[in-house]
Amino acid sequence: MPDFGQIQVGAGSLDARLVLGLGAALFILGTIGVLIRRNPLVILVCIELMLNAVNLTLITFAAQLRNIEGQLFALMTMTVAAAEAVVGLAILVDIFRVRDVDDVDELSELKG
Amino acid sequence: MIVPQIVFWIMAVIAVLGGIGVIASRQPVRSVLSLVAVMLALSVIFLELSAQFVFAVQVIVYAGAVMVLFLFVVALLGPIRERATGRLRFPWWLGTLVALVFGGFLYSMLNGLRFRAPDKVDMSFFGTVQQIGAGLFTTYLYPFELTSLLLLVAAVGAIYLSRGGRTASEIHREEEDRRA
Numbered sequence: 271m272p273d274f275g276q277i278q279v280g281a282g283s284l285d286a287r288l289v290l291g292l293g294a295a296l297f298i299l300g301t302i303g304v305l306i307r308r309n310p311l312v313i314l315v316c317i318e319l320m321l322n323a324v325n326l327t328l329i330t331f332a333a334q335l336r337n338i339e340g341q342l343f344a345l346m347t348m349t350v351a352a353a354e355a356v357v358g359l360a361i362l363v364d365i366f367r368v369r370d371v372d373d374v375d376e377l378s379e380l381k382g
Numbered sequence: 383m384i385v386p387q388i389v390f391w392i393m394a395v396i397a398v399l400g401g402i403g404v405i406a407s408r409q410p411v412r413s414v415l416s417l418v419a420v421m422l423a424l425s426v427i428f429l430e431l432s433a434q435f436v437f438a439v440q441v442i443v444y445a446g447a448v449m450v451l452f453l454f455v456v457a458l459l460g461p462i463r464e465r466a467t468g469r470l471r472f473p474w475w476l477g478t479l480v481a482l483v484f485g486g487f488l489y490s491m492l493n494g495l496r497f498r499a500p501d502k503v504d505m506s507f508f509g510t511v512q513q514i515g516a517g518l519f520t521t522y523l524y525p526f527e528l529t530s531l532l533l534l535v536a537a538v539g540a541i542y543l544s545r546g547g548r549t550a551s552e553i554h555r556e557e558e559d560r561r562a
Contacts, residue, residue, distance in 0.1 A: 274497060275500070278505065279386035279430050280385075289390070295398055296397060296398070296401050299398070299402065299404070300401070300404075302405055303405035307405065311410050311459065312404075315414055318417060319404055319420060322420060325440075329433045330431060332433065333431035333509075334500065336502070338517050341436050341514060342514065345436060345439060345518075346529060348440070348443060349529045351444075352443065352447070353533055353535075355451060356536050356540045357540055357543070360540040360544045361543055362459075363458060363544055364543050
């Protein structure tokens with residue numbers, strides 16, 4: 271791993287590798303959740319976890335390079351995540367109104 | 383000064399434990415509440431990384447609004463028992479192969495990275511609402527306006543999807559009528 275530099279935090283500093291590693295760990299946890307969980311609602315929650323991990327990485331690079339664009343991108347990601355959550359939950363509620371789903375693999379009507 | 387490291391480690395441990403809680407708990411409500419814990423821990427780390435505005439947005443919009451929406455849906459749908467199935471749709475060695483190839487690509491890419499020196503900026507101004515606003519309304523004005531369009535489309539779509547449609551019992555009755 272290359273040196274990602276130190277981030278100035280107040281009077282002290284923080285190794286950027288630690289924060290990036292935390293972001294990677296959370297992203298991997300979210301990926302595992304999407305792959306192993308069956309409940310569609312929990313899969314949406316895991317996607318939110320992955321988006322948060324990406325936000326952490328963006329903000330880490332913004333702080334490390336002293337460049338505000340990373341924070342602007344993180345705000346955009348939050349907006350898109352909110353829109354995605356709203357539409358995803360609405361679809362989920364619509365599906366559950368018709369029938370109970372305890373496994374996302376049951377929702378395969380569009381397969382043809 | 384060791385304080386930033388201590389705060390970071392505490393919050394990192396909370397975030398990782400919350401992430402494990404998201405994927406390990408059997409009840410959806412526990413997953414959602416674990417995600418709230420992750421988001422609050424991450425918001426403290428955002429504050430450490432001098433992202434004050436993003437910290438506020440994370441607490442208010444994400445942990446406050448989006449997660450409450452998730453909790454409402456959990457309460458609306460009721461408890462969903464998840465069947466514990468261990469089946470995979472593809473052979474295990476294929477997954478291992480893809481993970482190894484992807485990891486190799488990632489490692490080689492990270493090794494090729496060289497970091498430039500940080501920009502010279504006034505740290506008392508960095509990450510403030512003024513700077514975020516100046517960025518959003520000058521350089522990134524069009525993406526910002528497109529974001530408002532996206533939110534409008536999402537709101538209209540959610541209302542359209544969740545308007546009073548046919549319930550399960552109504553569909554059942556219609557099928558009975560058709561059969562009769």
